[in-house]
Amino acid sequence: MSAPVVAVALTPQVRTLFFDAAAWAALRRLGEVRLPGEDDIGDETALARLLADADVVVTGWGTAPLTARVLAAAPRLRLLAHTGASVKPFVTPASFARGVRVTQAGDAMAYAVGEQALALTLALLHRLHRFDHALRTGVDWATAKAAPPRRELRGATVGVVGASRTGRAYIGLVRALGARVLVVDPYLCDADAAALGIERVGLDDLLTRSLVVSLHAPVLPETTRMISARELALMPAGALLVNTARAALVDEAALLAELRTGRLDAALDVFDAEPLPVDHPIRALPNVLVTPHESAGTVQSRRRAAAIVCDEVDRFLRGEPLRHEVTVDLLDTTG
Template identity: 40%
Template sequence: MDPPVRNALFDAAALERLAAVADTDPALVVRDFADPAHAEALERAEALLTGWGCPPVTAAALERMPRLRAVVHAAGSVKHHVTDACWERGLVVASAAAANARSVAEYTVASILFAGKRVLEARRAYRERRGAVDPLALLAGAGNHRRTVGVVGASRIGRRVIELLRPYDLELLLHDPYVPAVEAARLGARPVPLDTLARSSDVVTLHAPELPETRHLFDQDRLALLRDGATLVNTARGSLVDTAALTAELVSGRLRAVLDVTEPEVLPTGSPLYDLPNVLLTPHVAGALGNELGRLAHAALDELERYGHGLPFAEPVRVEDLHRSA
C-alpha cells in the first residue's frame, strides 16, 4: 500500500495487534515489488496485507514471493491488484469490503433522506434570502413520507442501504438480475425491471459493479425516464452514468443529483456540476475515511488472524464471483 495509507489505516493499537497476529515488521511498507530493498522480506512472505496503492501482484511479482499463499486487503475491491496470476497460484484472498460497505451505505441513506427533504434547495434559499423564507411554501411537496426509492444492485452496499431504509415510511424497489423475487422480498424490496424502477422512483441510488455491461447503465434514454425532480445518487462508480447526458439534465434543472463518483474522476475544472445548485458533488468520500478507517484495519486483521489459526476467511473473495462484483 502507499505509506500514507498505512499511517491512516493503522493507529498504535492496530499496529500492536498486527505485531501480535503476524511475524512482520509493521514499519515495512512495500510500494514496488521489484525494489531490491524488499527482496528478502518478499521471499519470506506468506501473506500480503494490502491497501490503496498496492501495485498489481503480477506473475513477475509472484516470482519474488515463492511462499506467498494469501492476500488480505484492508479496503474494498481487489480488482486493482489481484491479477489472474494470483488465482492461478491458488492464493486465498479476503477483503474488508463488508466493513467499507457500512460507511458507503450510511452516506447513501443520508443522501436519500436529505434529497427527500430538498436540503440543498432549502440551504440555497435560506442563504440567498438571509432567513426570509417560508418553509411551507418553499418545500411544498417535499418530504420522505411514502416516497419511492429505487435501489440498483443488491451488492453488499445495496443490501445494507435497503436494510437501513426499512424502518422509514418508503417504498423500496430493487433491480438486480441476479436476485430472485423471493430473495428481494426477504430483503424488503419489490423487484422490478430497470426501466420500471427509473420511471417509478423519486430517488434512484446506484450500487452496481463496474463491468462492461453496466457502463452507462443510465444513459440519455434511461435518464429521460426519471421523473421531473427525481434525484440520482451515485456512490458506486462514475462509469455507470453517462456524464454528458446527466450534465445536460442537471443544467436544465429537471433532475437533482448526489454524486460521490464521476467519470472522469476528477471532473474537468470547467464542469458545471461543481456549481449547479441542484447537485451535491463530493470527492469520493462515501467510503471509509477518518475514524472509519480503523474498522477496515481491524476487519483485515481479523482475517489475518483467522488465516494464522488455519481457519477459512470470513469474507473471502472468490474468483468465480468477480464477474459480478466491484
C-alpha cells in the same frame, strides 16, 4: 519454524486511517510485520522488494498489482488481504494462477456507505444543496427560498439498483424511515426480496416509479453505463439520483446534459475523473450535491476493515476457512 511475515503495503497515511494501536497489536501477534518505509508501494520494484520473503500482503489505495514480475520476487506469498472492497486493481491472472488467495474487507464499509447514501437522499429531498448553493453564491433571501418542492422520505418510493452489501444497508435505513422500496438485481432471489421487504422490478419500471434512485451495483459488463440518456429520460421531473457506488454505472456526459436542464437533482460521490477537476462543470450546478469519493470513510468503517483483515490473516495462518475470500469466479460478479 520462523514466524510468518506479513507485509503491510500501505502508505503511512493509509496505515494511520485503518490501523489503530489495538489493530497493530493484533496484526503483530500473527507474525513479523514488515513496512515499506519510504518506498513507494505503487511502484512494482518497491513492492517486489517488500514482498521478497512475505507470506501475506495487506493492500490498500495505491498498492501496485501482483504482476508476474512482483510474484517472481515473492516466492512465499500465499495471501492478499485487502483493506477495501474491490480487489480488481490488485489481483491479476498471474496471482490466481500462482495460487495466491485473496480476501477483502468490503463488509466493513457497507453500513457507512448506506448511511451516507441516506444522508444524501435526505439532503436532496429537502433541497439542502440548492439552499446552500444559493446562499453561498450571493442570491437574495427571497430567491434562495424559492427552491423546487421539497418531499419527505416517509411514504416516498425509493428505487435501489443493486441489492449489494451497501444496497441492503441503505434499504434497511430508508425502510426504517417509512420509504417504499423497489429493487432491481438479477441475483436477488424471491426469499431474500421478501426478507428485505422490497418489491423486485425491472430497471425501466424502477426508474419511472421512483422519486429517488440510489445506485449500489458492481461494475460489470452489463452494468457499465446502465444509466444513460434513455434511462435518465424515464425518471419523472423532480426525481433524484444518488450514486455512492461507481461512476462507470452512469454515462456522465448524459447525466451532465440532463442536470443542466434542471429537471433532475443528483448527489454524486464518484466521478469518471478523480480527483474531479476544479473546472468540471458539474461543480457549478445548483442541483448537484458532490462529495469527494468518501462515502465509506468513517472512523468506525475503517476500524472494522482493519479488524476483518486481522481476522482473515489469522484464519488463513491457522488453516481455517476465510470468511471474505474472493475467488476467480466471484471476481467476475463483484465491483
